[in-house]
Amino acid sequence: MEKILLKMEHIHKSFGQAEVVKDFNVEVKQGEKVILAGASGSGKTTILRMINYLETPTKGKIWLDGDYIGGHYNEKSEWVSDSMQDLAEKRKQIGMVFQSFNLFAHLSALHNVTLGLTRVLKLPKKEAIARAEHYLNKVHLSEHIKKYPHQMSGGQQQRVAIARALAMQPKLMLFDEPTSALDPKLTNEVLEVMQELAEEKLTMVVVTHEMGFARHFADRMIYLEDGVFIEEGPPEKLFTHPESEKTSHFLSFCGYKEGDI
Amino acid sequence: MGLNLEFMLSIIPELLSAMVITLQISILAVLLGIMGGLVVGSFRVIGPKWLKMLIQLLVDYIRGTPQIVHILIIYFALPRIGIILNAYWTGVVALTIIATGYEVEIVRTAIESIDKGQIEAGLAIGLLKRQILIFVLLPQAIRRIIPPLTNELTNIVKASAFLSVIAVNELTKISNKIIYETFYFFEVLILTALIYTVIITLLGMLSNFIEKRMFSTNSEANS
């Protein structure tokens, strides 16, 4: 559990005038499960999207398993930005699950998964299908592989999206509020799958408002406010003995809401 | 001013066969145009900046200049560059160019209307820009292209009337010919207008029908 997989160093992000992430630093070890928590608008999505460069940091460097993402240093130690090809090469090592699923609307569940396998990993068709079936089975969807996105429930769609990301066998999985578009029952389907993945030593960075889940799922929790890192630690500690007033205020608010349900 | 019904009946076959020419040329032009539209429209969306600007300039030019002027240009320019075609095919070339100009915009609008999440999902699994275009965007864009394309066919049918200027024997030219031969202009014009109106109204209804069918039974669930 010691190897460091992901580093974000002094990351800033501005949209126009507004700086929405300020000097964010994190190191994620292989196999670690990290939760990003914070109020709406605190910059969680932005941070997650910067990790696979869907959003370009204004300042700072991101490093994944030996390589910088978004560029590299040449022999003369000058920073060179990545080409589209380089970026694609790095992105395929990172799986991403979106809040709004983003399944390819014209493809069946099976082909949503095989597209990346055949076109990015260049697997032969048979092998791609076998692998896709394996991962769809893992998310408990073997019976629905022929269905199109509009024929599936939100929970099923999100599980297909998880299978699509997993099938690329990424080093790191990112989840951006994977359940916030789902009702409680469907939420549980998805959280169960994520819990099962956690047991397989997959490295995961997760944004979620499901604090009950976060508490027993994560190794570490990071709390943000207005784009600024506030504190981190095992979730248990943040829930019971937070160092910052802000954290305790936010988590007690969430905890209260959850206890209510 | 009574209508000469007997005369009207007698010219119907000639007008209908001219209508077939009008439809042939128009459909050919729209189909050839969509191939151009898909290729050029794709470059318009993902090409390098200079190419995008060049394409937009050409599209603006085609859409911003009268169709008769394009037809005249093609009519004079083709022989000059060594392409000798008969009137029919000159007409097809001219209308294809006009159709392409409009269809590039149709393709572009269709691609740009696709949910951004589709592109992000493609990027996230490591697809390249052109792979996203081919495997994600175009397959979804096609269904959005079909209704406006049917609509574009009505525009091209109307534009095809100008081919009378270069002596293509389409509906307007034939109707004009009959008028000059017989001077029964009232009868001829009523029939011609009727045929055009029916074709264009039917195509408009088809376009609406396709649009309703495609977007109600198969609503896309990209939230």
Add this chain to the structure above:
Amino acid sequence: MDISFMIEIVPRLLRATWVTLQVSAISLMIGLVFGIVLGVLRVYGNRFIVWCTKGFVIVARGTPAAIQIYAAFFLLPRLGIRLPLFAVGVVALTFNTSGYQVEIVRAALESIDKGQIEAGLAIGLTRWKTMLYITLPQAVKRMMGPMTNEFANLIKASSALMLISLYELTKSGHAIIAATFKYAEVLVLVALFYFVLVQSLCKLSAYLENNVFNFGKTADPRNEFLN
């Protein structure tokens, strides 16, 4: 290409462009009257009137401009109306543009929030007065962009008046070609003149729609990944 010849014919083409502009602008204005009257009837009229306006729109938009122009040219004299060629052109283009303008007016009227009408009725205005004082003034603003665009369309459509030998821009160009056979020079200029006219009107139309009469809408977000 013969540049000095091109310079030589510019004044002649400019005069023809003036004819093009006049015939288009006059048709646009007369068309506006028909467009508003028929558009209002199309939205507020009884079943029979709505049916008639629909029929008019179908014919005006369902026949090529070429046929409309021939119809005006042949039929007006037959009805005992002898007009100069220019006026025949205006009649044909007015018929053509009215069909489109009815739809512009209708779309603008129907885009006005129902609450506006209810508020008008609630303060005791009649249906027609609500239309006249509340709906129409708001709709007029929304029509400005599309109407500018329609002007551009009319300029393009007016080129078909060459079919009846009205010396607008296209016909003048055509006549010069017939006399000199220098079609490349002539057509480049003709196309350029149209392009500049139409393009400036389209830009104006987009500007009116997005900046002046935008009612708080923001421009549609472009997709940053593809740029």
